[in-house]
Amino acid sequence: MSKKVDSAEKLTDEERILLVQSQKRHSDYQLTALSVIGVLGFLILWQIAVMLGWLPSRYVPMPSRVIQLFFAKWTDPNPDGATLGVNIIGSLQVALTGFGLAIVIGVPLGLLMGWFHAFDKFMRPIFEILRPIPPVSWIPITILWMGVGLKAKAFIVFFSAFVPCVINAYTGIKQTSPVLINFSKTCGASNFTIFYKIGIPSAMTMTFAGVRVALGNAWATLVAAEMLAASNGLGYMIQQGRQFARPDIIILGIVVIGAIGVLFTSLLAKIEDKVLGWKK
Amino acid sequence: MRKTKIEVVQSEYERKEQLRRRIYAVLPIISVALLLLLWFLASSAKDSNFPSPKDIVDRFILFLHKPIKDMSLLGHIWASLKRVFIALGVAWFLGISFGVFIGWNKKANALLGPMFTAFRSVPPLAWVPLMTMWFGTGEFPKVLIVFIGALMPVVVNTQAGIANVQKLYLDVGTIFNAKSRQMLFEIAIPSSLDAIFAGIRTSTSAGWMVVLAAEMLGGKSGVGFLITRGMDSGDYSLCLLSMICIGLVGALLAVITQVLERIICPWTAKKSS
Amino acid sequence: MDSKKIKLKLKNISLSYIVKDKVFDAAVGVSMEVRDSEFLVILGPGRCGKSVLLNMIAGLEKPVEGHIRLDNEEIRGSDERIGMVFQKLALMPWKTVMENVEFGLKMKGLKKRDRREIAQKYIDLVGLQGFEKSYPNQLSGGMKQRVGIARAYTNNPEILLMDEPFGQLDAQTRYAMQDEVLRVWEAEKRTIIFVTNNIEEALYLADRIVLLTNCPARVKEIYDINLPRPRNTIDQEFLRLRKLISENTDLAL
Numbered sequence: 001m002s003k004k005v006d007s008a009e010k011l012t013d014e015e016r017i018l019l020v021q022s023q024k025r026h027s028d029y030q031l032t033a034l035s036v037i038g039v040l041g042f043l044i045l046w047q048i049a050v051m052l053g054w055l056p057s058r059y060v061p062m063p064s065r066v067i068q069l070f071f072a073k074w075t076d077p078n079p080d081g082a083t084l085g086v087n088i089i090g091s092l093q094v095a096l097t098g099f100g101l102a103i104v105i106g107v108p109l110g111l112l113m114g115w116f117h118a119f120d121k122f123m124r125p126i127f128e129i130l131r132p133i134p135p136v137s138w139i140p141i142t143i144l145w146m147g148v149g150l151k152a153k154a155f156i157v158f159f160s161a162f163v164p165c166v167i168n169a170y171t172g173i174k175q176t177s178p179v180l181i182n183f184s185k186t187c188g189a190s191n192f193t194i195f196y197k198i199g200i201p202s203a204m205t206m207t208f209a210g211v212r213v214a215l216g217n218a219w220a221t222l223v224a225a226e227m228l229a230a231s232n233g234l235g236y237m238i239q240q241g242r243q244f245a246r247p248d249i250i251i252l253g254i255v256v257i258g259a260i261g262v263l264f265t266s267l268l269a270k271i272e273d274k275v276l277g278w279k280k
Numbered sequence: 281m282r283k284t285k286i287e288v289v290q291s292e293y294e295r296k297e298q299l300r301r302r303i304y305a306v307l308p309i310i311s312v313a314l315l316l317l318l319w320f321l322a323s324s325a326k327d328s329n330f331p332s333p334k335d336i337v338d339r340f341i342l343f344l345h346k347p348i349k350d351m352s353l354l355g356h357i358w359a360s361l362k363r364v365f366i367a368l369g370v371a372w373f374l375g376i377s378f379g380v381f382i383g384w385n386k387k388a389n390a391l392l393g394p395m396f397t398a399f400r401s402v403p404p405l406a407w408v409p410l411m412t413m414w415f416g417t418g419e420f421p422k423v424l425i426v427f428i429g430a431l432m433p434v435v436v437n438t439q440a441g442i443a444n445v446q447k448l449y450l451d452v453g454t455i456f457n458a459k460s461r462q463m464l465f466e467i468a469i470p471s472s473l474d475a476i477f478a479g480i481r482t483s484t485s486a487g488w489m490v491v492l493a494a495e496m497l498g499g500k501s502g503v504g505f506l507i508t509r510g511m512d513s514g515d516y517s518l519c520l521l522s523m524i525c526i527g528l529v530g531a532l533l534a535v536i537t538q539v540l541e542r543i544i545c546p547w548t549a550k551k552s553s
Numbered sequence: 554m555d556s557k558k559i560k561l562k563l564k565n566i567s568l569s570y571i572v573k574d575k576v577f578d579a580a581v582g583v584s585m586e587v588r589d590s591e592f593l594v595i596l597g598p599g600r601c602g603k604s605v606l607l608n609m610i611a612g613l614e615k616p617v618e619g620h621i622r623l624d625n626e627e628i629r630g631s632d633e634r635i636g637m638v639f640q641k642l643a644l645m646p647w648k649t650v651m652e653n654v655e656f657g658l659k660m661k662g663l664k665k666r667d668r669r670e671i672a673q674k675y676i677d678l679v680g681l682q683g684f685e686k687s688y689p690n691q692l693s694g695g696m697k698q699r700v701g702i703a704r705a706y707t708n709n710p711e712i713l714l715m716d717e718p719f720g721q722l723d724a725q726t727r728y729a730m731q732d733e734v735l736r737v738w739e740a741e742k743r744t745i746i747f748v749t750n751n752i753e754e755a756l757y758l759a760d761r762i763v764l765l766t767n768c769p770a771r772v773k774e775i776y777d778i779n780l781p782r783p784r785n786t787i788d789q790e791f792l793r794l795r796k797l798i799s800e801n802t803d804l805a806l
Binding site for chain 2: 030031032034035037038039042059117118121122123124125126129132133134135136137138139140141143144145216219220221223224227228235238239241242245247250251253254257258259261262265
């Protein structure tokens with residue numbers, strides 16, 4: 001039988017598992033290496049370009065300079081009037097306040113709107129009118145109403161984060177499986193119980209997606225608000241960088257803003273995994 | 281006697297339903313009315329700078345007579361739209377190409393992906409000071425910033441769409457001995473069109489928002505400029521008027537992109553018989 | 554005579570999946586022969602092994618051991634002489650019926666006019682003339698599968714694989730499609746390897762039935778069905794065979 005001939009080359013089960021695993025690891029390493037090369041390559045090219053004068057150093061600081069500045073700025077309040085730490089905290093304060101409020105108000109609102117028709121019919125038109133107006137354009141009205149300060153900034157940030165929370169919570173709960181709802185009804189559950197025990201959990205995936213978008217919006221709007229009307233914060237720092245013709249400050253600000261954004265995203269992803277782990 | 285009793289029960293239920301439906305129909309009207317009332321109260325309160333609906337209409341008429349910076353309201357709207365359209369056009373072209381490239385080729389994704397994610401995490405507006413430092417306050421930096429804001433969602437969505445093509449369709453390609461290039465253009469890209477359009481929709485609304493903010497930060501034309509102009513000169517009616525226009529145009533853009541999708545992807549619109 | 558000629562030969566085919574740290578055998582040591590122009594049905598319980606065998610013949614998966622010979626030469630990977638009709642409706646939703654059916658020829662590089670001519674022939678054969686410009690989501694389940702069959706035939710394969718193609722259809726459509734597939738087969742004779750888990754369907758269609766065991770799949774028994782077509786499902790001989798096979802079939806739990 002040919003089986004005898006093949007068995008000489010045939011691997012045992014364990015050997016086969018090890019082979020496949022090592023192949024997978026090899027290709028993972030390859031990809032990771034490529035990623036590292038990509039990032040390092042970019043930085044090195046940038047550095048060389050400025051050093052060799054391909055890019056004007058007056059306008060483009062070297063990455064090494066930016067890194068230097070990062071460390072220096074923790075203690076040096078020049079020229080914008082605050083150290084890096086103060087700016088970061090200032091921005092985070094406003095962003096997280098607005099964001100937090102948006103979740104606390106927006107998600108329940110969306111869930112309620114999605115479930116109770118009367119509420120939906122009432123809130124919908126207001127919402128649809130306010131939705132297409134970008135948060136940034138609310139700034140002057142907000143300033144008129146609340147003056148320049150923390151409240152105004154927080155409100156604008158709140159508004160930009162509020163919209164995706166509501167929309168996603170609404171869409172999420174609307175797509176609760178009718179089978180589950182009907183089943184609960186046959187068990188004698190009241191409308192509110194079904195809402196609480198079935199509707200809300202079903203809506204969580206979409207809601208989380210909305211929360212992610214909301215965080216991104218909040219952070220982006222915060223930067224805009226700070227650039228337009230503020231006296232501290234990362235957005236303000238960047239503006240000042242321009243005022244004082246310090247591109248290194250600008251780039252430092254950009255990098256910090258981006259880094260915090262990435263931090264937020266990965267934090268959210270971890271929380272989502274914990275809360276929605278059962279979905280996987 | 282019994283028959284009459286049943287009839288009464290039925291019509292009572294029907295009456296309840298009718299009442300409920302009537303309430304539903306009226307509710308939106310009530311809420312809008314309340315909103316307008318709120319607006320009216322806010323504007324007619326003592327010492328209030330808040331513009332009333334009448335103020336808005338007046339301002340609109342005034343605008344028709346007196347252009348700002350030599351441009352009518354429509355002119356400013358068009359100035360903003362022009363920037364958006366140019367930026368979107370380039371963003372879609374480059375974004376979809378790049379997205380397809382890194383979606384299809386795992387190695388390219390590993391090499392270029394991380395840097396792209398890094399750039400993507402920076403809110404588009406944060407680039408404004410840098411761009412104005414490098415390129416001044418003319419048209420180019422504004423369009424460039426809108427381009428950056430619009431590029432990100434297109435690339436992200438396209439990449440996701442291409443990378444997640446259903447294996448089933450790729451299997452069909454394999455059975456029919458399709459070459460790699462054919463797989464990409466005949467199978468992967470068409471199957472990802474809905475994801476690509478999601479990116480296009482997001483990029484349109486993002487682009488509209490970014491152009492306004494960019495104009496608010498420095499410029500001589502456009503709807504965003506009108507807002508800052510109003511803000512600086514205490515002309516709050518102008519602000520509110522501009523906001524209304526912005527909302528309307530934004531909604532219009534969303535509708536247009538939806539229509540575009542229906543035209544290009546007819547198979548998504550048609551219902552099965 | 555050609556009817557006894559061996560078209561496809563599987564020798565000792567095995568496939569295992571490695572999931573996390575465990576080896577999962579889908580098929581072990583499967584050997585069988587497929588005769589030219591016959592309608593062979595592979596019958597097996599549950600979801601083990603049957604589709605995997607077809608996938609290996611089609612070249613979508615590679616066997617861990619053993620080899621497959623077509624006309625006595627070994628084949629590896631996908632061969633254009635082998636076509637396939639999928640279970641899950643695999644029509645490309647962004648292409649019209651005509652575009653789907655001519656897909657294979659387009660991949661080969663035929664000119665549009667030639668492609669359309671050949672494709673039209675098979676669209677007519679499966680009875681879908683008039684629907685060339687429709688999109689799949691406008692068609693019923695049975696119609697979609699007919700397009701799948703036309704698409705496979707258009708590429709002029711020598712062997713046609715059908716992976717539980719009627720599994721998603723309701724009972725009535727299923728019976729109609731069984732007659733359809735036999736009709737098309739009689740009109741254009743090819744070697745067909747048809748996979749199903751339904752005993753009646755197997756008996757209704759097959760020249761021979763290969764019965765597989767439960768997971769991991771092995772060949773349990775091969776039955777020659779010598780009943781004349783069209784088959785009568787309440788014929789005594791039919792029912793006897795049905796009972797025989799049913800008792801021999803492993804349960805899939």
